[in-house]
Amino acid sequence: MKFGIVVSEGPYQHQASDSAYNFVKAALAKGHEVSRVFFYHDGVNVGTRLSIPPQDDRQIQEQWTKLGKEHDLDLVICIAAAQRRGLLDKNEADRQGKDADNIAEGFRISGLGQLIEMGIQADRTITFGD
Amino acid sequence: MGTLHTVNKSPFQNQTLLSCLAHAKDGDAILMIEDGVYGATSGTTVSDALASKSANVTLYVLGADLAARGIDAGRMAAGVTSVDYEGFVDLAADHDRVQNWL
Amino acid sequence: MSETVKKFLYVNRKAPYGTIYAQESLEVVLIGAAFDQDVSLAFLDDGVFQLTKGQDTKEIGLKNFSATYRALGDYEVTKLYVEKESLEERGLTLDDLQNIEYEDEDDDYAEKPSIRLVSRAEMAEVMADQDVVLSF
Numbered sequence: 001m002k003f004g005i006v007v008s009e010g011p012y013q014h015q016a017s018d019s020a021y022n023f024v025k026a027a028l029a030k031g032h033e034v035s036r037v038f039f040y041h042d043g044v045n046v047g048t049r050l051s052i053p054p055q056d057d058r059q060i061q062e063q064w065t066k067l068g069k070e071h072d073l074d075l076v077i078c079i080a081a082a083q084r085r086g087l088l089d090k091n092e093a094d095r096q097g098k099d100a101d102n103i104a105e106g107f108r109i110s111g112l113g114q115l116i117e118m119g120i121q122a123d124r125t126i127t128f129g130d
Numbered sequence: 131m132g133t134l135h136t137v138n139k140s141p142f143q144n145q146t147l148l149s150c151l152a153h154a155k156d157g158d159a160i161l162m163i164e165d166g167v168y169g170a171t172s173g174t175t176v177s178d179a180l181a182s183k184s185a186n187v188t189l190y191v192l193g194a195d196l197a198a199r200g201i202d203a204g205r206m207a208a209g210v211t212s213v214d215y216e217g218f219v220d221l222a223a224d225h226d227r228v229q230n231w232l
Numbered sequence: 233m234s235e236t237v238k239k240f241l242y243v244n245r246k247a248p249y250g251t252i253y254a255q256e257s258l259e260v261v262l263i264g265a266a267f268d269q270d271v272s273l274a275f276l277d278d279g280v281f282q283l284t285k286g287q288d289t290k291e292i293g294l295k296n297f298s299a300t301y302r303a304l305g306d307y308e309v310t311k312l313y314v315e316k317e318s319l320e321e322r323g324l325t326l327d328d329l330q331n332i333e334y335e336d337e338d339d340d341y342a343e344k345p346s347i348r349l350v351s352r353a354e355m356a357e358v359m360a361d362q363d364v365v366l367s368f
Contacts, residue, residue: 001223008232008368015164019138022194026215032223041256041368080259112263119364120236120267124222126136127230127367133360149245149277153356229365232245232253 002033004122006115008129010042011060012053017046020128021063028071036074036118037064039107041129044082047075049104061104068106075107076114132157134225138164138232141176150231151179156186159221161213163192167199172207184209192218238363239270244279246368248298249289254282255297257368262300265307272362273304276315276355280322283314283329283347298330305334310346317352 005024009016024034039046046061053059068075077087086102089109093101103109119125135154141147147162147169154160160183162170169176170191180189193212196202203212213221222228242261248254264271275283282301289296304312312332319325326349335341350358359365 003219003222006366015138019164022215023218027219030216030219032219040260041252081256112260113266115260115366116240116264116267116269119240119366120238120269124228125364125366126222126228127232128138129230129232129367130138133365145277146245152352153276153359155356155360158360227362227365229243229359230367232367 001027002035002121002123003027004035004118004125005037006125006127006129007037007039007043007046008041008127010045011051013042014130016128016130017043017060017064018058020126021060021067023126023128024073025067034071034073035122036076036114038115038118039075039077040081040115042081042085043129044077044085044087047077047082047087047104047107048102050102065104065106073106077103077107077109078115079109079111082109131225132159134158134221134228135160136228136230137162137166137169138230140165140168141174142168146231147176148179151183151187154183154187159188159190159225161190161192161218161221162210163195163218165195167191167195167201170196170207170210171201171205177207180207181209190217190221237269239272239361240264240364240366241272241274241359241362243274243276243359243365243367244282245277247278247281248287249292249294253368254279255295257366258297258300260366260368261304261309262307265309271309272311272313272358273309274313274315274355274358276318276352278318278322280314280318280324280329283312283332284324285328285330301330302332304332305346308334310334310344311348312346313348313350313355313358315352315355316349
């Protein structure tokens with residue numbers, strides 16, 4: 001089965017990104033494919049590389065980057081939601097005249113079309129949100 | 131095989147569980163996750179609503195979220211089955227679609 | 233853009249302005265329109281508040297995006313299912329909602345209402361008929 005996942009809340013504020021992460025790990029362990037994880041609304045904030053969570057708690061962004069690398073996951077951050085919330089890659093920062101970028105390794109910024117395409121291509125689409 | 135519905139908020143916080151129950155069709159499944167697992171405990175103001183739907187809809191709860199909240203098996207309503215994340219994955223695969231009530 | 237045509241349902245259960253969900257879900261609908269899928273929108277519970285007339289956001293300073301619903305017809309998004317019981321619970325009728333129409337190209341571009349008033353039971357049927365359900 002091919003799963004498409006939407007994460008629509010930010011790290012730590014809601015359990016959404018943790019539930020999504022645990023679901024994705026379980027799906028991969030069972031031999032399923034996770035075709036894309038799409039981060040929307042405040043979910044784009046999962047992709048900041050500047051977070052410094054307490055050491056005795058899970059490191060949400062790092063977990064996703066690591067899982068993404070291990071399983072070649074497509075972690076996509078919605079550009080519209082990201083611009084609103086100040087989550088940029090180097091291209092966007094240069095294009096928009098911002099003095100910094102903050103996207104974490106393993107994530108890429110793209111359009112909402114990627115969400116629709118994911119829905120079309122996946123067998124099941126699951127949203128983790130508020 | 132029908133729809134897997136998920137509910138992630140306590141039924142004492144908002145109406146989502148009740149709305150989900152009102153829209154679920156015979157043969158569907160409802161999985162309570164995150165704060166939604168409080169809906170699966172016995173002796174609450176939503177227990178009757180849950181019980182009356184349990185004849186037509188299969189009720190599940192994510193065990194990991196129960197454990198996190200210190201809810202032990204003895205407090206769960208009758209007719210609700212606990213699953214782990216792999217069980218969640220199986221439910222999603224076995225149903226035709228997933229509808230997440232947010 | 234794609235050979236496969238799936239039934240997409242966008243579920244709206246939240247009021248506008250207090251949170252961003254209503255506005256950002258509309259943004260998905262507009263972008264999604266380019267993919268030629270079979271699109272429906274569901275408005276139930278507090279989601280019905282998104283469609284009310286006379287929204288004036290000047291004093292709160294938020295963008296008034298209510299006109300966007302009226303433009304959906306131009307994007308060939310013509311099925312807006314609004315739940316009757318949700319309206320009644322909130323003391324609303326169809327008259328309280330915006331007039332949202334589309335031009336039916338199969339019927340000489342006759343203007344038809346995009347809002348389909350459905351009962352709770354009918355809404356359940358609409359939901360059960362979809363391939364992809366996106367909730368915001």
